[in-house]
């Protein structure tokens with residue numbers, strides 16, 4: 001397939017997905033479209049127990065080894081604020097993380113590999129993964145057995161702040177772990193004019209919010225990166241009653257397993273201590289999400305070689321505090337996740353997020369080539 005032909009085709013595919021975004025776990029139409037595009041190209045779809053999402057595979061001279069390429073297919077509950085002719089047609093839903101780009105790029109990689117299937121030294125598995133934005137999608141793919149016998153996995157994310165033609169590749173940690181917490185502070189409700197008759201849960205919660213910020217600045221080494229954010233506070237419903245409880249919710253991001261493990265212990269210590277100091281109670285619920293994206297040495301080396309072979313500009317990107325459930329696969333097998341420059345106008349999850357579609361054939365070729373290299377290396 002010629003360069004311009006591939007580009008045109010992938011742009012049309014990406015724009016279709018862009019107009020019909022679907023949320024996590026509801027990617028039914030997206031899945032149907034991927035299926036029909038692959039079937040039309042004669043690419044075999046594997047049987048699956050997945051409700052949404054799909055897995056296809058091209059085998060060459062032999063079945064093994066198997067190398068996986070993964071794209072996420074889900075959109076976000078965001079109202080699009082662009083005036084693109086192909087803007088989202090679904091109110092309140094948008095591909096604001098560019099997963100439409102990833103999906104089209106992976107379809108492109110399948111088209112390219114289909115053209116040379118006879119020469120492949122094994123199988124390439126194409127994982128179109130659901131539910132990335134709320135987490136749990138990668139676990140579903142693994143539970144459905146699609147990672148069995150796979151030797152290595154490769155994936156990518158569009159990167160608005162890198163220009164088209166640039167690939168951000170980094171060994172080791174690239175994106176942070178994503179954990180969620182809920183803290184409930186319980187005091188004793190009272191008249192707002194008679195605080196001494198109760199225990200003011202709002203004052204206690206306020207001390208907790210501030211004290212949590214000392215974990216990063218005073219408990220962790222300055223060389224450990226972490227973020228602790230309380231993003232949601234809710235308490236009370238009027239001006240003259242001190243409520244009994246305060247609800248706090250937020251997220252913790254980290255790059256090392258060690259730091260990640262320490263933080264909930266520090267949170268527990270602070271909330272118990274601060275609450276006790278005021279005669280209140282505080283409880284912590286910890287909801288772990290994906291681990292950090294950790295790029296394995298050899299797989300990353302293959303990514304660099306591929307990008308250089310394609311004449312792309314390889315840069316070492318600044319790690320992102322955002323998370324990615326690609327990390328869940330990397331806990332099981334060797335993998336490399338890269339950033340493909342898309343000269344975007346806005347950051348991920350912004351209602352005016354856009355990307356330069358000229359990066360589409362680049363992403364497709366990168367995936368196809370890295371899979372071929374990996375088939376030779378991971379025997």
Ligand SMILES: [Zn+2]
Pocket residue numbers: 097133348349
């Ligand atoms: Zn996202």
Ligand SMILES: [Zn+2]
Pocket residue numbers: 097098099157348
């Ligand atoms: Zn994303």
